[in-house]
Amino acid sequence: MFKRAIVRKPGKSMVGGITTAGLGKPDHALALIQHEAYVEALRECGLEVIVLPADERYPDSTFIEDTALLTPKCAIVTNPGALSRRGETAGILKVLGDFYSDIEKVREPGKVDGGDIMMVGSHYYIGLSARTNKDGARQVIGYLEKHGMTGSTVKMGKILHLKTGVSYLERNNLVASGLFFESAEFHKFNRLKIDYDESYAANCIWVNDKVLVPKGYPKAKKTIEGAGYSTIELDMSEFRKLDGGLSCLSLRF
Numbered sequence: 001m002f003k004r005a006i007v008r009k010p011g012k013s014m015v016g017g018i019t020t021a022g023l024g025k026p027d028h029a030l031a032l033i034q035h036e037a038y039v040e041a042l043r044e045c046g047l048e049v050i051v052l053p054a055d056e057r058y059p060d061s062t063f064i065e066d067t068a069l070l071t072p073k074c075a076i077v078t079n080p081g082a083l084s085r086r087g088e089t090a091g092i093l094k095v096l097g098d099f100y101s102d103i104e105k106v107r108e109p110g111k112v113d114g115g116d117i118m119m120v121g122s123h124y125y126i127g128l129s130a131r132t133n134k135d136g137a138r139q140v141i142g143y144l145e146k147h148g149m150t151g152s153t154v155k156m157g158k159i160l161h162l163k164t165g166v167s168y169l170e171r172n173n174l175v176a177s178g179l180f181f182e183s184a185e186f187h188k189f190n191r192l193k194i195d196y197d198e199s200y201a202a203n204c205i206w207v208n209d210k211v212l213v214p215k216g217y218p219k220a221k222k223t224i225e226g227a228g229y230s231t232i233e234l235d236m237s238e239f240r241k242l243d244g245g246l247s248c249l250s251l252r253f
Helices: 012-016 028-044 088-096 134-146 196-202 218-226
Strands: 004-008 048-052 068-070 075-077 103-105 117-120 123-128 150-155 166-168 173-177 190-194 205-207 210-214 230-234
Touching (some): 048 088, 210 218
Parallel strands (some): 004 048, 210 230
Antiparallel strands (some): 205 210
């Protein structure tokens, strides 16, 4: 069960964020409304939410998940794969000092985005992507093992992050789209298939036995509810324009 989440408000500079979506520039005012709804949903799930102010220096900084991995035993500050995001980690390092006595750091030449790491109990799957390289994954696995946990890597195709296409919902249930549904690494799970036309909904998050899902994907919502979960729908239109999903917007611990 999670007790807290850390989020960062989207800044006006988000309109210049990294994107391959081709959906146009985000509306900052609408993004603020959507972000507040996200925060309220986390609170509805019983979390204390630490809301950090916008950091206009970093257009993508609202996608705070990429800056750290928070485990029950330690925090691991990443080294984001996009050069424009490297400076975000200094700020999160200061914040995590209030909650963790053991904080590890990924160092060059390692590159890691938190969106490429999926927690399943005490094991962590790490996707090797354009943003996360083998050296970064090796460092993360080393830190996990140092603190009594484990990790393994997952080969990926042309997809931004591991959690773009797969999400663990506890109780051995795994939401998966595309090639992830057939991936050998995940055969031991009860896989809940997300159709190609609703693949964006594969990025959903389990929070204390509720599942936050993006609004507008009825088949995915029905599949998840059919597995016994209560869902909370959230409009993610402005964050999707920057390739962002629900998990990207918070660090949950």
